Amino acid sequence: MSPKVRDYGLVLMLIVAGLVPLIVGLNPYLLTVLILMLIFIIYSSAWNFLTYTGQGSLGHAAFFGLGGYGSALIASWLSLPPFAAVFIGAGAAALAGLFIGAICVRLKEWFLAMVTFGFAIIIQTLVVSRQFSGITGGWDGIAAARLMPGGGGTNLLIEYYAILVIGVMVIVIFWLILRSKTGLAFAAIRENELEARAAGINPVKYRLFAFLVSAYFSGVAGALEVHHLGYITPEIFGVDISFWPIIYSISGGLMTLSGPVVGTIAITIVWDGLQTFGLTYGRFIIIGLLLILIIIFLPKGLISLPDRIREYRDKRKK
Amino acid sequence: MTGGLDIVLQVGIWGLYAGCIYILLAIGLNLIFGVMKVVNFAHGEFLMLGAYVTFTFYAISGFNPYVLLVASVPILILIGVTIERLCFRPILGTGKLNEIFISIGLIYLIQNAAAVIWTDEYRIIHSPFESITISVFGVNLPLDYLIIIITTILILIGLYLFLRKTRLGKAMRATSQNRKGAMLMGINVEKMDMISFGIGAGLAGAAGTLWVVSGQVFTPYMGSIPAVKAFAIIIIGGLGSIPGAIVGGIILGLAENFAIFTIGGAWKDAISFLILIVVLIFKPTGLFGESAE
Amino acid sequence: MKRVFVILAVLFIGLVLFAGCTENQAAVGSPQKLKIGVVASMTGPASTTGKDVWQSAVLAADEINAAGGVYVKELGKNVTIELVQGDDESTREGGQKAVSKLITQDNVDLLVGGFSSAVVSAHESTVADYSVPYIVSGASSPIITHRTDVKTDTVFHHAPTTDDSGGQTTLFIDDTIRPAINAKFGFPSDRPLRLSVIYQDSPYGKGQLDAIKKTIAASNLNINVISEDAFKMGESDFRTVLTSVKNADPDVVYVAAFLNEQTALVTQARRDVGLDKIFIAVECNDDPDYYSGIGRYGEYSIIQSRFSPYAVPSGPIEQSVNKFMSDFDKKWGGFPGMMGAATYEAVYIGANAVEDAGSLNKTRVNEAIGGTTMPQMVEAMKNETISFTPDFRESKFDLYMEQLIWNETAKETRPVIVWPAKLKETDFVIPDWFKPGQE
Structure with missing residues (x-):
């Protein structure tokens, strides 16, 4: 699929996303599901941004959670409206991203995976530690101002559109970065680091930049979630929060803008749909199996499925 | 309160005992990495399966659980070989990130399948030697721990002899030193992959049995943390280096226990990763690692 | 281009179907029932407890229904209890989805359950938005009724706090x-x-x-x-x-x-x-x-x-504890656990409050729960009565x-x-091997 077609796809998806509330109406449950889905689309897209430089993280919950804590605290200290605090609070995640990125940029994939995984654990330990629990509320957590207090269909609809706008903004920013010289440098580093160096590209600089951007927008997603739920506890640094964006991005397709979007939507439908059949553990088994099958048979994710089907049909015709 | 030395000795022995599980896991991971250059993050699930296989056979047969090593190790070898064949071989060489991500799929799959089969309530069994303790250098040591330490040493000696003295073992070492060269020499490297993965899983299965007989509780989710620790150990020690794994294990064990004494048990996991990060900052290839991939 | 359409169409249809499914579910069920949502972790590491919670709630509802249901004065007749399961997946997001569905799709009259404090605090804001009475019978952190950033006056804590x-x-x-x-x-x-x-x-x-x-x-x-x-x-x-x-x-x-x-x-x-x-x-x-x-x-x-498989405090609750345990064992097999016991009671508290209120109106049911004075059931309570404190709506366990x-x-x-003295069967003894501590 050419990049151009993909871009059309995204525009189309945007139109659909804008129209979805017309179908679900003011149904608060479905709006809740959609809002959480949008937040995870932002989060998965931010996680996926890292893979453009050939890096991967198993501990993005650290950034998701730091963004949440940063924003919840700033909103309460400065009495800022949550929609503003989100962008400032995510700075905490960006700082952490810069720090961990500085350690990670020279490391090989396995080491990177371990360091990021461990970093989420270290951050959680710090947040609940005696030294910081005065600020973070320790295990009790802290309240976060809600995006749209009062709830109900109309408020959730406003929230949905606001988060949709933020989501579109984030993806447009990623798109702008990737089509610029920086994006070319990313690709060069990913394909062959030595050649990239020879061409005068400093991989460390670009990888660090990717880390910073990825961490910042993961923080934005985390902050949005926390303000949506109205409360934050250290459980936000859990392993599941680190693993979901990986599952979403791989399912949809790594190193594409539409991959995480498609993946998040598809997996959310599968996950919540299976629940109506009364499956509990079975759901995790199915997700695990799906992930393995996709990695082996559909390495470019669900968005490459139509291509693969066409290839298969062409082959059969011959 | 009685003084320091016997306490230090006692903690040392527990460290040694706890280290047995880590060493079996870490050496299995190292073996797989050496031959295939693959890191299996789902390695801890083999430990968990080993524990449950032991538990199931124990519940059916009522045999002495130590004897059940002959059940858990072969079964896990079989599972390991199957997983290598079905999951890792198809993606070999498609990028390191894929290997890491496929392990995540395996973790979800195996943990929850175990929860469906055995439920997720914790289990515990009691060893027939549970109440026997013997005195070693003035420290009271449960007989079970002594057997576990000796069993681990025997397994490691067996592994050493296998790698050094048999044709198959030599072929595996050759593959791990130079895959292309081994291929040119007529070694079937894909077979080596399968065998190394099988042995790695088998060692984890043995660790699972030892976990169960020592009276430790187990659940379907028990594998993740030991596996991550084992992986941290081999990174600290240097990927592919056996002495590195042992040194890494000792460093981590000491640091964790020291952390519990000083800054508190909540730091137990964090401290291992802090050390990992510090080591990687100053020596990105690990303490004993070779610089080339 | 066409292919992208196909993907999007499939996703879109999926979403609509998904929406349709849940919509249909909401349409079913007559208003003549007392609907109770049970928030329980059926997926994830807390599911063992989640199962206890759900099964105990079912036991309580079956008992009440077998006895003729709950009399609602306003309707002039007895209604039966219908339980709706909400799987919080042991996560904050799952909890909010489940509670939001219970409240707005299934239109439950009240909620019981709620296991982890982290999960409960993440969906309390939704509960507050709709002022649904919620009898929390799992989570133990006092925060859930003490927090002030959202309205918690419909949240009742029927589990001993830490x-x-x-x-x-x-x-x-x-x-x-x-x-x-x-x-x-x-x-x-x-x-x-x-x-x-x-x-x-x-x-x-x-x-x-x-x-x-x-x-x-x-x-x-x-x-x-x-x-x-x-x-x-x-x-x-x-x-x-x-x-x-x-x-x-x-x-x-x-x-x-x-x-x-x-x-x-x-x-x-x-x-x-x-x-x-x-x-x-x-x-x-x-x-x-x-x-x-x-x-x-x-x-x-x-x-x-507060609820033991082997030691039943003699006296007023002895009989009901034994009956509960044997009924549970007959129906589900096994031991219900203390969160099961508390949820079992919570369903009764809810039914009792509806009867007191004489209405399914949430505000009136809420007031009725606040004014609950029920004899203790399977767990020993202070003053042998289940009631909620006026300040933080906590019931007090003995x-x-x-x-x-x-x-x-x-x-x-x-x-x-x-x-304590009034329940004790024997004196506390110090074993012979015990060694007191020294400076």
């Missing part, structure tokens, strides 16, 4: 164990008791530790907390922590841990470390698995309880302390109640 359970145990240590040790070893009666605390690094463990300290300070108890040690949730190797405790040399070791950790901890303490002290376990461990898991090593240790005594027929230990 403040309550930690507080009562500390009182027991002071008024029973301390004098017993001082008497047995001929210490001056003003010798302070040496207490070590080992707690799970979680809201639950931290809450217990805080409660112990608060109680000591508030009641000016003669107890010195000589060591505090945390461990990671799910830990299985406690030997080093225990050695550090042994070094501190306490009289009593207070352990705030879950079942899997508690079993390992006490076994290692008594067998490996030789910590010959009185161990105290918190209420969530009183489960058949604890007694079979711990074997001899549990002998003479103390367990705090927790009791059991000591584990070896039983030759069962080849396991069995609990006997040693505290």
Whole structure:
């Protein structure tokens, strides 16, 4: 699929996303599901941004959670409206991203995976530690101002559109970065680091930049979630929060803008749909199996499925 | 309160005992990495399966659980070989990130399948030697721990002899030193992959049995943390280096226990990763690692 | 281009179908029922407890329905209870989805359940938006009804908070164990008791530790907390922590841990470390698995309880406890657990409140729950009555302390109640192997 077609796809998806509330109406449950889905689309897209430089993280919950804590605290200290605090609070995640990125940029994939995984654990330990629990509320957590207090269909609809706008903004920013010289440098580093160096590209600089951007927008997603739920506890640094964006991005397709979007939507439908059949553990088994099958048979994710089907049909015709 | 030395000795022995599980896991991971250059993050699930296989056979047969090593190790070898064949071989060489991500799929799959089969309530069994303790250098040591330490040493000696003295073992070492060269020499490297993965899983299965007989509780989710620790150990020690794994294990064990004494048990996991990060900052290839991939 | 359309169309249709499915579900069900949403973790690590919670709620609803249902004055007739399961998946996001669905799709009249404090606090805002009465029968953190950032006046806490359970145990240590040790070893009666605390690094463990300290300070108890040690949730190797405790040399070791950790901890303490002290376990461990898991090593240790598989406090609740346990075993097999017991009661509290209110109107039901005065059911309550405090809407449990005594027929230990005075079957004893702590 050419990049151009993909871009059309995204525009189309945007139109659909804008129209979805017309179908679900003011149904608060479905709006809740959609809002959480949008937040995870932002989060998965931010996680996926890292893979453009050939890096991967198993501990993005650290950034998701730091963004949440940063924003919840700033909103309460400065009495800022949550929609503003989100962008400032995510700075905490960006700082952490810069720090961990500085350690990670020279490391090989396995080491990177371990360091990021461990970093989420270290951050959680710090947040609940005696030294910081005065600020973070320790295990009790802290309240976060809600995006749209009062709830109900109309408020959730406003929230949905606001988060949709933020989501579109984030993806447009990623798109702008990737089509610029920086994006070319990313690709060069990913394909062959030595050649990239020879061409005068400093991989460390670009990888660090990717880390910073990825961490910042993961923080934005985390902050949005926390303000949506109205409360934050250290459980936000859990392993599941680190693993979901990986599952979403791989399912949809790594190193594409539409991959995480498609993946998040598809997996959310599968996950919540299976629940109506009364499956509990079975759901995790199915997700695990799906992930393995996709990695082996559909390495470019669900968005490459139509291509693969066409290839298969062409082959059969011959 | 009685003084320091016997306490230090006692903690040392527990460290040694706890280290047995880590060493079996870490050496299995190292073996797989050496031959295939693959890191299996789902390695801890083999430990968990080993524990449950032991538990199931124990519940059916009522045999002495130590004897059940002959059940858990072969079964896990079989599972390991199957997983290598079905999951890792198809993606070999498609990028390191894929290997890491496929392990995540395996973790979800195996943990929850175990929860469906055995439920997720914790289990515990009691060893027939549970109440026997013997005195070693003035420290009271449960007989079970002594057997576990000796069993681990025997397994490691067996592994050493296998790698050094048999044709198959030599072929595996050759593959791990130079895959292309081994291929040119007529070694079937894909077979080596399968065998190394099988042995790695088998060692984890043995660790699972030892976990169960020592009276430790187990659940379907028990594998993740030991596996991550084992992986941290081999990174600290240097990927592919056996002495590195042992040194890494000792460093981590000491640091964790020291952390519990000083800054508190909540730091137990964090401290291992802090050390990992510090080591990687100053020596990105690990303490004993070779610089080339 | 076409292919993108196809993908999007498929996704879109999926979404619409998904929406349609849930919409249909909402349409079913007549208004002539009392709908109760049960928030339980059916997926994830907390699902064992989640199953207890759901099954106990079903048992209660079946009993009430078999007896003719709930009389609603406004409707002039009896209605039956219909339970709706909400799987919170043990996550904050899953909890919010489940609660939002229960409230807005299934139109439940009230909610019961709620296991983890983290999960509950993440969906409380949704509960507040719709002012749905919610009887929380799982989570133990006092925060859930004490927080002020959202309206919690429809949230009722029918589970002992960590403040309550930690507080009562500390009182027991002071008024029973301390004098017993001082008497047995001929210490001056003003010798302070040496207490070590080992707690799970979680809201639950931290809450217990805080409660112990608060109680000591508030009641000016003669107890010195000589060591505090945390461990990671799910830990299985406690030997080093225990050695550090042994070094501190306490009289009593207070352990705030879950079942899997508690079993390992006490076994290692008594067998490996030789910590010959009185161990105290918190209420969530009183489960058949604890007694079979711990074997001899549990002998003479103390367990705090509100609902025990083996020790039923004689007196007013004896009969109903035995009936509940045997009914549960008949229907589902096994032991319901204390969260099951509390949820079983919560369904009755809800039904009772609807009857009192004479209406399914949420505001009136809410008022009725606030004014609940029901005789205690399967768990001993303060004043033998279930009622909620006016300030934070917490019900007050009469927790009791059991000591584990070896039983030759069962080849396991069995609990006997040693505290408080009105419930106790026998006196607390200090085992012969016990060694008091020294400076």
